[in-house]
Structure formats: C-alpha cells, structure tokens
Amino acid sequence: MAVPTIIRERTPQLIVLAVILALNAIISPGFFSIEIQNDRLYGSLIDVLNRGAPVTLLAIGMTLVIATKGIDLSVGAVMAIVGAVAASLITSGYSLPATLAGALFVGLACGIWNGALVALLDIQPIIATLILMVAGRGIAQLITEGVILTFNDKPELIFVGSGSFLSLPMPVIIWVVVAILAILVVRRSALGLLIEAIGVNRRASTLSGVNSRVILLAVYAVSGLCAATAGVIAAADIKGADANNAGLWLEMDAILAVVIGGTSLLGGRFSLVGSLMGAMIIQSLNTGILMAGFPPEFNLIIKAAIILIILIVQSPASQAAMANFRANRQTVAIKTESREHAAR
Amino acid sequence: MMANAQPLLSVRGVSKAFLGVSALENVDFTLQAGEVHALLGENGAGKSTLIKIITGAYRRDEGEVLLEGTPIHPRDVVDAQKLGIGTVYQEVNLLTNLTVAENLFLGRQPKRFGLTDVREMNRRSRAILDTYGLDIDVTAPLANFSVAIQQVVAIARAVDISGKVLVLDEPTASLDAHEVEMLFAVVRQLRARGMGIIFISHFLDQVYEIADSITVLRNGRLIDTVPVAGLDRLKLVSMMLGRQLEADIKRTIDPNTAKSEPLVSLRGLGKRGSVDPLDLDIRQGEVVGIAGLLGSGRTETAQLVFGIERADSGTISVGGAPVNMTSPRKAISQGFAFCPEDRKTDGIVGDLSVRENIIFALQAQRGWMRPLSRSEQEALADRYIAALDIRTSDREKPIKFLSGGNQQKVLLARWLATNPRFLILDEPTRGIDVGAHAEIIRLIIDLCERGMALLVISSELGELVGYSSRIIVLRDRKMVSELTGDEISTDHIMKAIASHGATGEAA
C-alpha cells in the first residue's frame, strides 16, 4: 500500500509533470518516441531522465539538508572539486574503483566540513556552505591547474557518464539506485523522523535525546556524497573535469526541485519522491525550452513564468483552499467520528 | 449578576471548525461591563478558540459577536484592539527578540518628530511595570527574562491597550501567589472602572476569588452560565467534566523508602552564576518536590541534573556510580527523563503528529537503526492517549493543533513511554484542567509507588505537599531548607521562603 499513498500525496507534482511533458510533446511531436540505438534507449524522454541525473542527485541530499532547516549552497562547487579529483586520479593511472572511492571520499569530506561548521560551530547554514561555494571552485581549479582535465582514453570512467546498462544510460541507473537507497534508509529506519524533528525544533529534539549534532553532520555528509556522485557523472559525461562550469548554479536548481517537490524551506516534513519529481519537472522544462527553438533571450523568462505558475498552484494558500474544499465534503463523516471519540 | 440594560459583549451562536473538525458549536456568551467573567472547561473544550474568535485571531464560521450592541467583525487583532479589546493569549505571545519596552508599546510607540521617542517609551514602560511591582531593565531583550516575567509583561501590555474588554487566557499559569495577587489587584481596579474581563483559568480557587460569573464549555458546546456566588464547587467541576471528580487523594508515605540506597545523589552540584552548590538524594519510590519563588533557580537545577546545562562543580551519581552528565542523551541513557516547563520551545515538535511526539524520546533512545514499527508506534500512542485522556480528534494530528493542556499531556506520555527510572517534571500541571490535574497527580503517585524516583517542580504548593516525600526550598538560587515528614505543609514552605526573604523585605 506504500506506493499508492506516495503517489496520492504527490498528485500536484504529478499533474504538473504531466502537463509539462504534454506541452513538450505538442511543441516537438517526436518527444515521446523512444527507440533503441546502439543497444541503448534513445529519445527525448530518456534525455530528460539522463540530463536530470545531476540535479536529481543533488536534490536528494538537499532534501535531507533542507528538512533539518538548513541549506547547502556548496553542492555545485563540490561537484567541480570531485570531478577534478576523479579526472586527476584516473589520468594518473589509478583504477576505476580507486578513482571512484577517492572521489566519493573527497565529496564526503566536503560534506563533513559543511556539517562541522553548522553542527559544531553553529554557523548559519547559508553562510557555512557559502564558504565552500566560493572556495570550492578555486580548489577544483587548483587540482586541474585551470585547464579542462580530459580523459578521452579512459573508457571505464567515461562509461559512468555515457555508458548504458540494461539499455538505460548509466546516470539514470545511478540516480535511481541512489534514490531508492536513500528512500529506504530514511523511511525504513527512524532517521526520517529524527531529521524532521530536528528541522522543526532542534532544541526539543536534543532535549528528548536525539543526537542532533551527529545527525546534522550526517545529513551534510550525505549531501556531499550525493554531490560527489553528481560530480563524477558530470565529468564522465563530457570526458573531462571542467572546474569552472561543472555544476555551476546547479545548487539553485536543486533547491528549486526540493521546493517544487513540496518540502518546505522551513524544515520539517520532507518528501524525497517529491524532490525527484521536482527535479524531473525542472529538467523537462529545460529540455522543452531547448527543443522549442525560441531565441535564447527568452529562456529565463519562460522558465521563471512557468516556475511561478507551478509554485502558485501548489502554494500553501491554494493548497489550503483545496483542502478546505475537500474537507467540506467530508465534514459530516469526521464530525460523527469525533463525537464518537468524545463519547468514549 | 449585574443586570445591565445592554451587555458589553455578547456572542451569539458562534461555531468554528478546523478542517472539518468542529471546535465550537453554537456557543453563546455574554459579558457585562464591570464584571470578571470566568470561562471554564476541560483542556480542548474550546476556550482559547472562543476568545480568538472574539479578538479577531480566527474567523468564525457562523454566529455573531456584538460589542455594546453593534455587531463587530474584527478582521485581525489590530482591529479588535482598536475596538477596545485587549488580550493575553495562552502561550506567551510576545517577541523575545525585542526589548521589554518595545513589547509593551509595539504598534503604539510614542513619537517625537515622527520618530520613536525611545526615552519616553522606556520611561512609560518603567512606570507601567511599577504597578506590577516589577523593577527590571526595560531596555533589555525580553528573552533575558523568565517565562513568568514575560507573562507579567504580556498582561501589562494587554491591560494597557484594552479600553473595554480584557481577555486573559490562563494568565496565572506561570505566576506565583504573590504575582497573582498583584494581577488581581489590577483586575479589580479595571473592573471598578467598568471594564469587562474574561478570565480563563484552571485554578478554581482563583476563579472563586476574582470572578463574578462563570461560563462553562465542554466539547465545544455551551453548558451553562452561572453566577459565582453560592456556586457549589463540586457542581462546578461536574459541569466541566460531565462527571464527578473523585475525592482528593493524599499519598501515604512508606517509611521504608527513606532507608533505602539513593538512586540519584547530587553532591555539591552547582554552576557559577546559576545555582549554588547543593546536596540532594533521591531514592526509588520517592517524590522530591522543589518549591521556591519565580527565578529561584528551580528550572536551572533540573537542567543541571539532566545535563542540559553543564555543572561546573559537584558530582551526580546514579546508583552509587558517578556519572559525567554532559548531555541530555547521557542522562537519558541513565534512565532519566525530563518534562520541561516551556513546552513550546523545549518540548513539542510542532509539525509532527501526536503519535510521533509520543514515541519520540523512546525512538531517540533506541537509535535510528532500530525503528519502532508503525504498529508498535500506534499501539503506544493509543495506549497513552487513552491513559492520559489526551483529547485529539486523531493520533495523526500535528501536535501544534492540540490545546495547550493536551500538549502537556503528550509530553508526559513521551517520557513515560521511555519507562524511566528517574523522572523530572517541571511544572507538570501547568495549564491542565481540574480533571486531568487530578489524573496527573494520581499518575505521579502511581509511578512513585511502582518504584520510580521523581523530582517535581511546581508552583502549586498544595499539590506539591500532596505527593512529595520530601520538599526542598530554593531561594535566590540557593537551597535554603529541606522539609521531611511532618514538616511537609504549605505553611512550612511559605515560612522557609519567607524567613530567608526577611532581609529582602526589610530593605
């Protein structure tokens, strides 16, 4: 019964996604066609899944961070650092497992740094992560020495970005696996509850015996890991580490995805599934704009307008109006129920 | 009742539902000029909801509100204030980041040359607080002061802005006897001036002392409005509860417990500038009460014991072994539990459901790897909802939507669910209705008899005397007396507080 509730709770996001996909299909008729090419599914829809991988991964970590009332501005920069690390490891002859391990470790370290600033030094998350956002690209460039570090001759790492498995592009497989893992860990354990509680009332949680510091640290660490995964994919995708542009402004897209997915920036209740849908909504929008063939000056305006509409539709105010409408139809039922309760 | 030609405020047929759950149904209420009208009822009866409707904080679904015969529709609190209705809401609703003076004058700051005249504002603030016998730095942020002082400020503000109607929603919950007297003096003055005052409280003594008439609500419905004079107390209680209240229980103390080994013992525990070093033993099956005036350091003592604040002197040992109490986690792992007095910031996790709030401490204790299954959670929640009679339409309702008293019960449930050895309760009955009050006292006694050790802080001396095996009295952050056996009585406590306070009074 788990799946239907998840879907029921995310109806607004599903509708928005469907509408945007439908619009895309109207603008470019071949949008839904999927064929097999080179043993790999091929089509615009697959592109959306594939291109959405970095934002999706970032959004997973970002959701958890935001649920604790935090924010992680550094994820884009961490992508750049990790891409650079991966590229320099693989080009200096390390094996793929060693490279991946090194890359993920660096991402984890970045996350722990952020987490330490937030949880131990009590620096406000936006500023704590701004530090790494500013310095991170510098660190990445330091590693690549300012060049785009290419690894055209390392098919094993390239495979992570543009290979395919079971006819699906690797990035899609990776984000789906990470997402399922994250959802399972968070919802099958008590972690989700504890994270939400910290986001709502950190002091009360600490007083109730929650190890808030460790959980905060862990959440930022996970965000770092997710950013690392996204960074490896982004680098593998273009067969090179672009310290300047990898993940540039993606933190904003990730935050947007989380919010569109229905998680409040004020912390507390979160939905990973919602964030995934949010990321897909953003990517369909991006792909749609590219396919539509408008002059690029219009890109931002179109994106802003559509995002505004989406947000207004699912704003708490309109949601409350909807809920009231629905509640009014159910009022009678609940009233009798509550009376029974009172009578007991 | 003083039969005026036209009531000052009258409420007719008001109803209000939250997301389909009705909180008020067809309630009438009449307030005369120059009377104190008590609004009574169990936790969740709808008292706060009714006054929020009167003061424009909520919009009513049905019915009308007349002020001096004219229908009013306050859109928001400002509107109501303009109409002459001032309010103190149940949970202290001031802005702790602003100064005391700013809180008193928010929205009506005195001006000079178009700018706020801070000096004048501070001067007038001092004058206002003087009437309440409060001499504090009005330029300091409100956050620097205890809940009680904040409450006095809230009252002073409401009194100062209300011209016709003053609404006090459980204003005395965190005040001590002395401050309550001061408040009542002010209220009497206002009554004499012809103001109408709505007074909500769970302290029946206070109601009998100050109120002229009483309106009782139950389950969102009007039960009756009656004059206080000649009203039988038991009848009033049964009106509120819809049943009889069982007779008061006085605990019989087992003399053997006093001889057993202490479970928790504090030796020279203190913190510079916060609590002077004190020694205390608490045994299993014993309730130790802490009495004292506001700000006497009761809460801070409890916080030291629970590891929220770190002591800089002394030791805590549990079952004979010293424990370095560095955090609440550490305390909890020793089987401690702590129900804080400021439930809004220290207790409830507002957006989470009643169920989640109940299992919360237990889950935190088990660690994130060992989640309670959904059915276990539901069973626990249901058990405590029934055991403590928590009024909620649904165990999945976010706790922030529960009435104040019911939130308190949920917090109690949260800690009982961890099955602690040692339970610290800071003002456990604050804001709890008579029925539940008795239940909680019964619960304390019951827990104690089952061998739990308890440390209870309460401003209600009568209640403290009822269940404590021993009482320590704090004054000025120092333990000044420890009462045992026959010494345990309100008189002795008062004396202990007063005798040491003599120096203060002399000056």
Add this chain to the structure above:
Amino acid sequence: LTVGFSQIGSESGWRAAETSVTKLEAQKRGIDLKFADAQQKQENQIKAVRSFIAQGVDAILIAPVVATGWDAVLKEAKEANIPVILLDRTVDAPQDLYLTAVTSDTVFEGKVAGEWLVKEVGDKPCNIVELQGTTGSSPAINRKKGFDEAIAGKANLKIVRSQTGDFTRTKGKEVMESFIKAEGGGKNICALYAHNDDMAVGAIQAIKEAGLKPGKDILVVSIDAVPDIFQAFIAGEANATVELTPNMAGPAFDALDAYLKDKKEPAKWIQTESKLYTPADDPQKVYDEKKGLGY
C-alpha cells in the same frame, strides 16, 4: 617595472592560457606583475584598477569583461599618469584614455568561420545549427554577427537552430542532443557552428552518441583553437577552428616598453591574427605546441 593586470577570471581554458602566457611574458621581461582575478565581475575589475592606482603601479593591463563602463576609472588612471593597455577586447571609451588595445576582432573571427563553411559546402543546401556563447556576452554577439555576415546572401546556407550553450562543454553537449532530436535524429543537420571549441567538443560527443559521425555527417566549425579541438582534428571529428591567440600580453608589453623608453605612441589598435586551422595544418604539432600553455 610594476604592472597591474586585471583579468576577467578563469572561466575557460583559453582565459587560463592567456593568464599564464601573460605571466610568462612578464617574467621574460623582468616585469613585476600584479595579478587580480575579477571572478567575471566588472565591478571587481574596476575595484582592482582603483587599487592598482592607489598602489602606484607603472602601468595597467585590463582584459575588460564588457566594453562599457570604463570611462571614470580610466580617467582616474590618466590623472595618475598610469598608462593603460586593453587586452583581447576594446572598450567604449574615448581613445585618449588608454594607450592601446591588443585584441583580436571577434566579428572577424565569426566571419572567418562562416567563410570557411561557405567555401566547404559550395552550392549544396546546408542546415546549420549554432551553439551560441553566454547570452549577452560580447564574443557571443560578435561571433554570431560575423558568421551571419559571412553566410548572408547564400540561400543554400540556413541556420535552423540557435541556442546558447554558455561556452561550456556540458551545455554544448546537452543542447546538441536536443538539436539532434529536434532535427529528425540529426539527419537534417549538415553543419555545426559553435562560438567556442569547448561547446564544439561537447557537441561532438553528442553527435557520436546519436550514432552519427562528427566531421563527416555533420561538419564542425568553431573558434578559439584550444588544444582539445586539435585532438578532435586528429580523430577526424572536427573540421575547422579560428585561432584566438592567448598571447596578447607580448605585443602589449612591447608597446609599453617602446612608450616608456622612447615616448613612442603605439597605434590605438594592435590586432592579433585570426588564423584558420583545419586538419590539414598538422594538428599533432599544433597540439603539442599548445599543450604546455596552460589551456
């Protein structure tokens, strides 16, 4: 001799190469170079120039991020008697405010690229897709302009799609993917014009992943001549690039020397060459030459 150098940033490999070449040239001449990175922001560049003036350097090099908005600060430099030389872009300011400008002509670069394509396709009909630089940046505007001029009047050449790829590989690849999908799986596309090589490199990967052969099925022409495009030449995946030399500082320092020593006013515009490279130009050799320049 102390010279302040206000660089835009390090947003691309080419920019990094320009920085390292400038440092090299300064070192060669024994010049003490004060380097300031503006992180792509004009306000930071202006701040840097003001700081240079306050510090009392002997000359200032500016690689301006945008053409407008320099009058005030250039005036201040002039009042302080500090000569200013502009690198790789000129500014919209009275010419007496700076000593000289060492730049390439970005419109001309676009034109060279366009003319190459015109020659290459002859009279065959050809649908072109264009990857623009960052919307609003002057190279993007000018390279588009030059290219449009070159193909104007050739009815067989038509730009069917044009989107911004932000000068980056990632966006170049993503946008090219959507171009291919939107143009019948890429069969309708005959040539790609990218405003820089990085986008072209990204796009080449997209073309390959779509099962087409870059350089053959789709002609690839771009600008900058960074080392990686020569690797694509070697692999037969790109067809032409127009060089934007990173060595702007060499001529600049020469002009400065002459001016300081002999009071010789240089020409107001020292234009660098916009050389066209194709796979016929021994790409391996050029690649090896360029590799060490810090691209």
Add this chain to the structure above:
Amino acid sequence: MKNSKYLPLLATFVVFVLGYVICISVFPNMLSTRVAGNLLTDNAFLGITAVGMTFVILSGGIDLSVGSVIAFTGVFLSVILRDTSIHPLAAFAIVLVLTTAFGAAMGGVIFFLDMPPFIVTLAGMFLARGISYLLTTESVPITHPFYSTLQEIYIRMPGGGRLTLIAMIMLAVFALGIILAQRTRFGTYVYALGGNLTSAQLMGVPVAKTTIGIYALSGFLAGLSGIVFSLYTSAGYSLAAVGVELDAIAAVVIGGTLLTGGYGFVAGTFLGICIQGLIQTYIVFDGTLSSWWTKIVIGLLLFGFIALQRGLMWMSERSARNMRHASAAAQASGA
C-alpha cells in the same frame, strides 16, 4: 545585560579593526584616504542593496532578486536614455517606481500565497534578468551629459582620496536605514516579524503591510543601487551584477545579523561591506594569487572572519552571563 544585544556588532567591529591593522602592517599603502575612498565608492552599490537586504533578513526573509534588479535598472536606464530624450532624473524616478513595485509584488506573493521568500525571489531573479535580456543583450553605454556631471561630484579628502557622490549616497542610505530600523514603527515591525510571525500577528503587527513594505523597500534600494551602478559604470548591461545577492547576504550575515531574523543591525551590515571590501583590496594589493588561489583565499578569509566573530561572541557571551548573574545576585541581596 544591555550590551548582549550589541555583542555581534561589537565582535564584528573588533574583527574589522583587527583585519585593517593586519592589512596595514603588510601593505602600509592601505592606510591612505585613497584606499578608504575607493572602499566606499567601489562598494557603494553593494552597500545600498545590502541595506535593503538587512531589512529583508531581519524580517526572516531573503531577497535573491537584487542582483538581477540592479542589472535591469541599468539596462532600462541605458535603453531609455538612448532611445528617448527623457531627462535622467525622470528616468530615475520611473525606474525606482518600477523596481519598488516589483519588490512589492514579490512581497505580496510571499504574504498572500504564503510562499517561501527564497523561492519567490528566485523566480523574481530569473524574471528580472529575463526582462533585461529582452530589452537588450548588448551592453549599452550611457552618454548623457548629466551623468558626467553627477560623476564629477566628489569631495577631495586630504591625501588624494575622493568621497564620490555615490559613496555619499551609500552613507546617506546607511544613516537613513539605521534610523528606519531603530527609530520607527516600521523598523520595530520588521524585527517583530523576524522574531516570531504568529506572535507578531497576535500583537497586532500589520503583517501584510509590513511584508510588502519590506520587499518594496528592498526593491527600491536595489533600484537605487542599480542607478548608482549605472553611474559607476556609465552603462547598462544585462549580465551585470550576477551574484550580487550572495555578496549582499554575506555582508549582512558577516555584519552579525541572524539569517533566521529578528536580531541584527544595519550598522553591522556596513561593517560587513567594509570587511568584504578589505578582503578584496588585500588580495589585489597582494597581486600574486592565481585565479584559483584568489577564490580559496576569499573563502578562507570569510571563514576566518566568521570563526573569529563566533569565538568573540562565545567568549563575551560567557562573561556577560557571569556578569549578569553577579549583578542579579547583588541586586537581590541589596534590594
């Protein structure tokens, strides 16, 4: 007791002075009035918009649109001055009305639709820059003689430094901002919103008006900042001022204002701006850092300043509390 409120401000001030002393000891040149004048002139636009940001953050919100609004203002002015014969002063008035209305509209959406400011202003950021693109993608110079007149206004300070018109505007905005925050009802309402929204509402703060007013103010100041920026660069450019919102937020937070709202001072923001300017000046004076080290060093210095500020706060909070208790005890026994 009283100084606990001013503690972050004090800590920031100490940090700034320490920083300046260190800078001067490395580069004695930095003591000149020229550097001081530059610091004010170069950061004028940032300072002005940071004042608006301070109000927004004090109220518990955030405004990500300011950078784009600055760019829009510049583009709008340059295009309107190029294509029409309107006097710049009239153009200023028009653009200020537009940006104020834009801010007010965002405030309205935030309040009435109950949406998080972060997201609303993020959309506003896209929108404002999108509109700039539509106006023109090229950078357009402003050649109106009135601009040169304005740019020529400055006070020469001893030692060759200049206090320019735009620096004076910034100082005036800060002065007015301090008065607005500390000495008006609106100011107290802003703090009230940041303290606790429901409490503020229950205490009768006109939340709708205040929210809209706050974002309108931020829009207005972003517009003013855009005008100053156009005076600074004599041009309008749709890609200008990218990321200024983050600089402004950083300045506000470094200045000791809590991002969660309710605590902080406009004067602190001024110190925050100065600290950021100092970091940049130091790096330029040093002049040996590569592009990437520049970024890393900015990050490290940012961290250093914040850690130092935290440390100072922590230490003085402790001593303040001890003092408070000491005095409370004295009061009690003396009473």
